[in-house]
Amino acid sequence: MTRIHISEVGPRDGLQSIKRTMPLEARKAWIAAEAAAGVPEIEVGSLGPASLLPQMAGAEELIAFARSIEGLDVAALVPNRKGAQRAIEAGAQKISIPFSMSETHSLKNVRKNHSEMIAEIRSIAALLDALPAQTRPHFEVGLATAFGCTLEGTVSEDAVVRLAAAAIEAGAIEVGLSDTTGYANPAQVKRLVRKVKAAIGNDKLNTLHLHNTRGLGLANVLAGLEEGITTFDASLGGLGGCPFAPGASGNIVTEDLVFMLQAMGIETGIDLEKLLKVRQIIIDALPGEPLYGFTPDAGLPLGFGATAQ
């Protein structure tokens, strides 16, 4: 049986997309409950300047807390070398830096062009190389806006392939493809995954970060599965929505993703009934915040589990 790795990014991507700040204790409860439901990896926060992302305050404390949970892989987003340094000191086991394939988006988002971003990746890789191997976090570069950009429109697939190779050359252990804007479709997912794997090696692209902005999120997951992708990012309750499109959904919904995989007979290690209950922690901590997902409303099919085998 195939096993697929789910990385919960709600405490980072979900929370940084909403205006309110979830209290640190609620974030801890969320992380602990998802880990207890069997979610193997959680991106607990982002280590950007607190002035820019007040919702992410306390990221170091969250990393340390999450590290105390046995069996959980603790990931953190870092916008730059400084963030990487903080994540390393706090004990993150995986650090991800977003690298926008749209240079316009990159300049707007982190005020760096592509060469400057490659230099930043190289600098983080050097930082990691200086650490003893047993404490060295895994280093992923997330290729943001890889499927299109709200500022540039179409993003060249050749450019994505070239920049993926440049990120690996600069020292990334692997790259992931991110549909930051919800532009991806299944045919494009297959084509781009194939092209990038052909350029950098099968083992250097394992992750898709998909959004459900136009409802295609799980179809894009299926396309990724068929191309050998083994890790999918998702957000519980699709928390955060889409900052580019009010009322539209953001990250794919962890609950629906896990339902789909388990219904297909794909192992995730997650207890879906337990996972569905974690949603209440978000509802209690952020009353009125829009949540997404169909499985939580519809419930599990009669005889579910029997049908899955």
Added chain:
Amino acid sequence: MTRIHISEVGPRDGLQSIKRTMPLEARKAWIAAEAAAGVPEIEVGSLGPASLLPQMAGAEELIAFARSIEGLDVAALVPNRKGAQRAIEAGAQKISIPFSMSETHSLKNVRKNHSEMIAEIRSIAALLDALPAQTRPHFEVGLATAFGCTLEGTVSEDAVVRLAAAAIEAGAIEVGLSDTTGYANPAQVKRLVRKVKAAIGNDKLNTLHLHNTRGLGLANVLAGLEEGITTFDASLGGLGGCPFAPGASGNIVTEDLVFMLQAMGIETGIDLEKLLKVRQIIIDALPGEPLYGFTPDAGLPLGFGATAQ
């Protein structure tokens, strides 16, 4: 380029699932607007007893109206021979009878067991055979609850294969697989489509009727596409929701389906911008009725059309 056939079932499946009745003039406006947007086939109503389905009153008038629209294929649902007779007299070009794979569901829904349903199909086929070939409607049997049942739970795939063959033997031109309850997953869609095609012939299973109850609707479409399915039912705005799960979505959403197909470079003959505007007719005629779909909220990607090629 592949061409996929969309059958809009909102005026039937959508409207029969809600309590209110959409005025006949609004239903005509909806049908005319979707046809003008290029939708090639519309199931305009159901020909059951008016006492049981007051929302479907005027089905014959709608069939006649829709027949006046050039280029549109006019479909109608019929629960039995009597409904088939009415649909034929009104001028329907395609008639579909739902045949529930769950006998419990069949007994509850139409008070007929499997043998009685096969007899009904045979009787309708005889009625059709007596017509001159040029006026004979296409005859489809929709295998309802083919992916699972809210009453029985798991539905045996072997039983679906057997009953599909029995429906063809009884005179159906083709069968479709219906995920009436939103239980289907992509692995199951592929497996069942393959099994049924192997039993009755590749050209006798062309249609999937999918629901989005647990968010897997478009992933299931992708699975169907990969198995050679060429016709997909869908409902504009996902109108009707899911009677089994309040708050949960019903039919897959025509707008999101067309967006996915066109983004993948698959031809549908539909003008998506025009289609998105048809939604307003439902909003005006049924104010406050919940509608679904992500593409209508998010809008089309920047440069859409350029990316699709």
